[in-house]
Amino acid sequence: MANIDYPIEGSCQCGQVTYKLHEAPTMVLACHCTECQKIATGPFSVTAVIASSAIEFSGELKEWSRTAESGNKSNVKFCPNCGNRIYHFNPEDLSTVKLKLKPVNLADDEVFKPTAHIWVCEKLSWYQIPEGVKVIDRQP
Numbered sequence: 001m002a003n004i005d006y007p008i009e010g011s012c013q014c015g016q017v018t019y020k021l022h023e024a025p026t027m028v029l030a031c032h033c034t035e036c037q038k039i040a041t042g043p044f045s046v047t048a049v050i051a052s053s054a055i056e057f058s059g060e061l062k063e064w065s066r067t068a069e070s071g072n073k074s075n076v077k078f079c080p081n082c083g084n085r086i087y088h089f090n091p092e093d094l095s096t097v098k099l100k101l102k103p104v105n106l107a108d109d110e111v112f113k114p115t116a117h118i119w120v121c122e123k124l125s126w127y128q129i130p131e132g133v134k135v136i137d138r139q140p
């Protein structure tokens with residue numbers, strides 16, 4: 001991976017919510033579960049797992065919450081103006097956030113390159129997973 005100059009910045013579609021990322025994500029996952037297909041309106045979602053201390057958000061965020069199949073709570077923060085999902089977090093574990101913002105407008109798009117593909121058991125038939133990444137049937 002090339003050297004990346006932190007912080008890097010990103011925003012939602014309308015620009016109301018912005019973020020500043022100070023460190024590389026600890027993990028980047030491509031999730032093929034049906035729930036993520038809905039979120040992404042595409043074949044999979046890309047989620048960067050980031051230490052809460054490594055990212056700053058600004059702008060107004062709204063929140064909703066759902067209980068996942070595992071029983072874990074997943075709270076979602078989104079932009080009330082354009083509706084973009086910004087991140088998910090577990091209210092019982094605030095050490096990390098799961099950034100959902102699309103990897104756009106970055107000087108180096110390798111930051112959000114998935115290192116593992118998960119829930120491949122629900123993958124769409126026409127999508128081919130690239131070579132050299134970890135492939136996990138369900139949850140890692």
Ligand SMILES: [Zn+2]
Pocket residue numbers: 012013014015016017079080081082083084
């Ligand atoms: Zn927005």
Ligand SMILES: [Zn+2]
Pocket residue numbers: 031032033034035036037119
């Ligand atoms: Zn998923």
